[in-house]
Amino acid sequence: MRFENKVVIVTGGASGFGRGIAEKYISEGAKVIIADIDIESSEDLVEKLGKNATAVKVDVSKTLDVENMIKQAVLKYSRIDILVQNAAIGMKPRPLVDSSEDLFDKLFSVNVKSIYLGAKNVIPQFISQKNGGCIINVVSTAAIRPRPGLTLYNASKGALIPLTKALALEVAEHKIRVNGICPVAGETPMLKDFLGDTDPDAAYDVFRSTVPLGRLAEPRDVANACLFLSSEDSDFLTGVMLEVDGGRTI
Numbered sequence: 392m393r394f395e396n397k398v399v400i401v402t403g404g405a406s407g408f409g410r411g412i413a414e415k416y417i418s419e420g421a422k423v424i425i426a427d428i429d430i431e432s433s434e435d436l437v438e439k440l441g442k443n444a445t446a447v448k449v450d451v452s453k454t455l456d457v458e459n460m461i462k463q464a465v466l467k468y469s470r471i472d473i474l475v476q477n478a479a480i481g482m483k484p485r486p487l488v489d490s491s492e493d494l495f496d497k498l499f500s501v502n503v504k505s506i507y508l509g510a511k512n513v514i515p516q517f518i519s520q521k522n523g524g525c526i527i528n529v530v531s532t533a534a535i536r537p538r539p540g541l542t543l544y545n546a547s548k549g550a551l552i553p554l555t556k557a558l559a560l561e562v563a564e565h566k567i568r569v570n571g572i573c574p575v576a577g578e579t580p581m582l583k584d585f586l587g588d589t590d591p592d593a594a595y596d597v598f599r600s601t602v603p604l605g606r607l608a609e610p611r612d613v614a615n616a617c618l619f620l621s622s623e624d625s626d627f628l629t630g631v632m633l634e635v636d637g638g639r640t641i
Contacts, residue, residue, distance in 0.1 A: 398468040400461075411611055451476075480502065482541060482584055556632075570620045571632045582607070
Protein backbone atom coordinates (compact mmCIF):
# COMPACT_ATOMS: atom_id res chain seq x y z
CA MET A 392 0.00 0.00 0.00
CA ARG A 393 2.49 2.58 -1.23
CA PHE A 394 0.05 5.48 -1.03
CA GLU A 395 -1.70 4.74 2.26
CA ASN A 396 -3.22 7.95 3.67
CA LYS A 397 -2.02 10.03 0.71
CA VAL A 398 -4.68 12.40 -0.65
CA VAL A 399 -4.99 12.54 -4.43
CA ILE A 400 -7.17 14.67 -6.70
CA VAL A 401 -7.81 13.26 -10.17
CA THR A 402 -9.54 15.60 -12.60
CA GLY A 403 -11.60 13.96 -15.30
CA GLY A 404 -11.61 11.03 -12.91
CA ALA A 405 -14.97 9.50 -13.80
CA SER A 406 -14.00 7.83 -17.07
CA GLY A 407 -11.18 6.87 -19.40
CA PHE A 408 -7.62 7.40 -18.21
CA GLY A 409 -8.90 9.30 -15.16
CA ARG A 410 -10.99 6.39 -13.96
CA GLY A 411 -8.05 4.03 -14.33
CA ILE A 412 -5.83 6.44 -12.41
CA ALA A 413 -8.36 6.81 -9.58
CA GLU A 414 -8.85 3.05 -9.31
CA LYS A 415 -5.09 2.44 -9.16
CA TYR A 416 -4.49 4.99 -6.40
CA ILE A 417 -7.37 3.52 -4.39
CA SER A 418 -5.87 0.04 -4.76
CA GLU A 419 -2.64 1.41 -3.31
CA GLY A 420 -4.33 2.85 -0.21
CA ALA A 421 -4.83 6.48 -1.24
CA LYS A 422 -7.79 8.71 -0.54
CA VAL A 423 -9.01 10.01 -3.90
CA ILE A 424 -11.11 13.00 -4.92
CA ILE A 425 -12.76 12.13 -8.23
CA ALA A 426 -13.26 15.55 -9.78
CA ASP A 427 -15.36 15.55 -12.92
CA ILE A 428 -18.04 17.61 -14.62
CA ASP A 429 -20.10 14.39 -14.87
CA ILE A 430 -21.07 14.11 -11.22
CA GLU A 431 -23.39 11.15 -11.77
CA SER A 432 -20.59 9.01 -13.20
CA SER A 433 -18.28 10.22 -10.43
CA GLU A 434 -20.76 9.18 -7.76
CA ASP A 435 -21.28 5.80 -9.43
CA LEU A 436 -17.52 5.24 -9.35
CA VAL A 437 -17.31 6.31 -5.71
CA GLU A 438 -19.97 3.73 -4.87
CA LYS A 439 -17.77 1.09 -6.49
CA LEU A 440 -14.48 2.25 -4.95
CA GLY A 441 -15.70 2.69 -1.39
CA LYS A 442 -15.07 4.97 1.55
CA ASN A 443 -11.70 6.28 0.39
CA ALA A 444 -13.21 7.90 -2.72
CA THR A 445 -15.13 11.19 -2.87
CA ALA A 446 -16.90 12.79 -5.83
CA VAL A 447 -16.71 16.52 -6.53
CA LYS A 448 -18.39 18.22 -9.49
CA VAL A 449 -15.99 20.55 -11.26
CA ASP A 450 -15.72 22.33 -14.57
CA VAL A 451 -11.92 22.58 -14.70
CA SER A 452 -12.10 25.66 -16.93
CA LYS A 453 -13.95 27.67 -14.25
CA THR A 454 -12.03 29.45 -11.50
CA LEU A 455 -14.67 29.07 -8.80
CA ASP A 456 -15.11 25.36 -9.53
CA VAL A 457 -11.38 24.69 -9.23
CA GLU A 458 -11.15 26.75 -6.05
CA ASN A 459 -14.04 24.71 -4.63
CA MET A 460 -12.37 21.44 -5.65
CA ILE A 461 -9.28 22.30 -3.60
CA LYS A 462 -11.38 23.52 -0.65
CA GLN A 463 -13.49 20.37 -0.62
CA ALA A 464 -10.41 18.15 -0.63
CA VAL A 465 -8.90 20.01 2.31
CA LEU A 466 -12.18 20.05 4.23
CA LYS A 467 -12.58 16.31 3.73
CA TYR A 468 -9.01 15.15 4.30
CA SER A 469 -7.13 18.16 5.78
CA ARG A 470 -4.42 18.02 3.13
CA ILE A 471 -3.58 17.28 -0.51
CA ASP A 472 -0.51 15.33 -1.61
CA ILE A 473 -0.97 14.76 -5.34
CA LEU A 474 -2.90 16.55 -8.08
CA VAL A 475 -3.34 14.63 -11.34
CA GLN A 476 -4.61 17.03 -14.01
CA ASN A 477 -6.14 14.63 -16.49
CA ALA A 478 -9.36 16.36 -17.63
CA ALA A 479 -9.30 17.27 -21.32
CA ILE A 480 -11.38 17.30 -24.48
CA GLY A 481 -10.58 16.22 -28.02
CA MET A 482 -11.87 17.15 -31.45
CA LYS A 483 -12.97 15.54 -34.68
CA PRO A 484 -10.35 15.72 -37.44
CA ARG A 485 -10.62 18.82 -39.62
CA PRO A 486 -8.27 21.29 -41.35
CA LEU A 487 -7.28 24.39 -39.41
CA VAL A 488 -9.12 26.60 -41.89
CA ASP A 489 -12.34 24.74 -41.10
CA SER A 490 -11.84 25.01 -37.32
CA SER A 491 -13.99 27.59 -35.59
CA GLU A 492 -12.88 30.20 -33.11
CA ASP A 493 -15.32 28.67 -30.63
CA LEU A 494 -13.54 25.31 -30.93
CA PHE A 495 -10.17 27.02 -30.40
CA ASP A 496 -11.45 28.77 -27.27
CA LYS A 497 -13.01 25.61 -25.86
CA LEU A 498 -9.92 23.46 -26.43
CA PHE A 499 -7.58 25.98 -24.83
CA SER A 500 -9.96 26.65 -21.97
CA VAL A 501 -10.36 22.99 -21.00
CA ASN A 502 -6.94 21.66 -22.00
CA VAL A 503 -4.67 24.57 -21.01
CA LYS A 504 -6.42 27.05 -18.72
CA SER A 505 -7.47 24.17 -16.47
CA ILE A 506 -3.82 23.23 -15.87
CA TYR A 507 -3.04 26.81 -14.88
CA LEU A 508 -6.04 26.99 -12.55
CA GLY A 509 -5.31 23.67 -10.87
CA ALA A 510 -1.68 24.53 -10.24
CA LYS A 511 -2.45 28.08 -9.13
CA ASN A 512 -4.86 26.82 -6.49
CA VAL A 513 -3.04 23.74 -5.22
CA ILE A 514 0.47 25.20 -4.90
CA PRO A 515 -0.37 27.50 -1.94
CA GLN A 516 -1.89 24.47 -0.19
CA PHE A 517 1.25 22.42 -0.83
CA ILE A 518 3.45 25.24 0.49
CA SER A 519 1.34 25.63 3.64
CA GLN A 520 1.74 21.92 4.39
CA LYS A 521 5.56 22.28 4.33
CA ASN A 522 5.99 18.79 2.92
CA GLY A 523 6.26 19.28 -0.81
CA GLY A 524 3.67 17.96 -3.20
CA CYS A 525 3.27 16.48 -6.64
CA ILE A 526 1.50 17.73 -9.77
CA ILE A 527 1.12 15.43 -12.76
CA ASN A 528 -0.19 16.91 -16.00
CA VAL A 529 -1.57 14.42 -18.50
CA VAL A 530 -0.35 15.84 -21.79
CA SER A 531 -0.27 13.75 -25.00
CA THR A 532 2.03 12.47 -27.71
CA ALA A 533 0.19 15.10 -29.79
CA ALA A 534 2.44 17.64 -28.07
CA ILE A 535 5.56 15.90 -29.38
CA ARG A 536 4.52 14.22 -32.61
CA PRO A 537 1.30 15.84 -33.85
CA ARG A 538 -1.15 14.24 -36.25
CA PRO A 539 -2.65 16.13 -39.22
CA GLY A 540 -6.23 17.30 -38.92
CA LEU A 541 -5.91 17.86 -35.19
CA THR A 542 -3.89 21.08 -35.25
CA LEU A 543 -5.83 22.90 -32.53
CA TYR A 544 -5.76 19.88 -30.21
CA ASN A 545 -2.05 19.41 -30.89
CA ALA A 546 -1.44 23.05 -30.04
CA SER A 547 -3.42 22.91 -26.81
CA LYS A 548 -1.39 19.93 -25.63
CA GLY A 549 1.86 21.39 -26.92
CA ALA A 550 1.39 24.41 -24.66
CA LEU A 551 1.58 22.12 -21.64
CA ILE A 552 5.21 21.13 -22.16
CA PRO A 553 6.79 24.55 -21.43
CA LEU A 554 4.10 25.22 -18.84
CA THR A 555 5.00 22.03 -16.96
CA LYS A 556 8.75 22.50 -17.24
CA ALA A 557 8.71 26.18 -16.26
CA LEU A 558 6.44 25.50 -13.31
CA ALA A 559 8.74 22.70 -12.15
CA LEU A 560 11.54 25.26 -11.94
CA GLU A 561 9.39 27.79 -10.11
CA VAL A 562 8.29 25.50 -7.30
CA ALA A 563 11.33 23.25 -6.88
CA GLU A 564 12.52 25.28 -3.86
CA HIS A 565 9.35 24.14 -2.06
CA LYS A 566 10.06 20.46 -2.88
CA ILE A 567 7.02 20.42 -5.17
CA ARG A 568 7.54 18.26 -8.23
CA VAL A 569 5.73 18.89 -11.53
CA ASN A 570 5.84 16.29 -14.29
CA GLY A 571 3.96 15.41 -17.45
CA ILE A 572 2.76 12.17 -19.00
CA CYS A 573 2.42 11.91 -22.78
CA PRO A 574 0.18 8.97 -23.63
CA VAL A 575 -0.56 7.92 -27.18
CA ALA A 576 -4.23 7.84 -28.19
CA GLY A 577 -6.04 5.55 -25.80
CA GLU A 578 -8.87 3.11 -25.49
CA THR A 579 -11.11 5.75 -23.90
CA PRO A 580 -14.35 7.60 -24.76
CA MET A 581 -12.31 10.48 -26.27
CA LEU A 582 -11.01 8.18 -29.02
CA LYS A 583 -14.34 8.34 -30.87
CA ASP A 584 -13.84 12.03 -31.66
CA PHE A 585 -10.31 11.51 -32.96
CA LEU A 586 -11.45 8.74 -35.31
CA GLY A 587 -14.03 11.00 -36.98
CA ASP A 588 -17.23 9.98 -38.75
CA THR A 589 -16.04 9.00 -42.22
CA ASP A 590 -14.55 5.55 -41.58
CA PRO A 591 -13.76 5.12 -37.87
CA ASP A 592 -12.67 1.50 -38.24
CA ALA A 593 -10.08 2.42 -40.85
CA ALA A 594 -8.97 5.41 -38.79
CA TYR A 595 -8.55 3.14 -35.76
CA ASP A 596 -6.32 0.82 -37.77
CA VAL A 597 -4.22 3.79 -38.89
CA PHE A 598 -3.82 5.05 -35.31
CA ARG A 599 -2.81 1.62 -34.09
CA SER A 600 -0.38 1.09 -36.97
CA THR A 601 1.64 4.13 -35.85
CA VAL A 602 2.43 2.52 -32.48
CA PRO A 603 5.44 0.17 -32.71
CA LEU A 604 4.19 -2.03 -29.86
CA GLY A 605 0.98 -2.58 -31.79
CA ARG A 606 -1.77 -1.23 -29.55
CA LEU A 607 -3.20 2.00 -28.19
CA ALA A 608 -2.78 3.17 -24.60
CA GLU A 609 -4.99 1.68 -21.91
CA PRO A 610 -5.99 3.34 -18.63
CA ARG A 611 -3.69 1.01 -16.69
CA ASP A 612 -0.68 2.26 -18.67
CA VAL A 613 -1.31 5.87 -17.70
CA ALA A 614 -2.25 4.92 -14.13
CA ASN A 615 1.03 3.06 -13.63
CA ALA A 616 2.97 6.07 -14.95
CA CYS A 617 1.12 8.36 -12.51
CA LEU A 618 1.93 6.14 -9.59
CA PHE A 619 5.59 6.05 -10.54
CA LEU A 620 5.85 9.84 -10.96
CA SER A 621 4.19 10.47 -7.60
CA SER A 622 6.09 7.81 -5.66
CA GLU A 623 9.34 7.93 -3.71
CA ASP A 624 10.91 6.00 -6.61
CA SER A 625 10.85 9.20 -8.67
CA ASP A 626 11.63 11.75 -5.95
CA PHE A 627 14.48 13.22 -8.03
CA LEU A 628 12.38 13.67 -11.18
CA THR A 629 10.75 16.99 -12.01
CA GLY A 630 9.96 18.70 -15.29
CA VAL A 631 9.92 15.31 -17.03
CA MET A 632 7.71 14.38 -19.99
CA LEU A 633 7.18 10.62 -19.65
CA GLU A 634 6.12 9.15 -23.00
CA VAL A 635 3.61 6.33 -22.45
CA ASP A 636 3.24 5.55 -26.11
CA GLY A 637 4.49 2.10 -27.14
CA GLY A 638 7.24 3.82 -29.14
CA ARG A 639 5.02 6.25 -31.06
CA THR A 640 7.31 9.29 -30.53
CA ILE A 641 10.61 7.60 -31.38
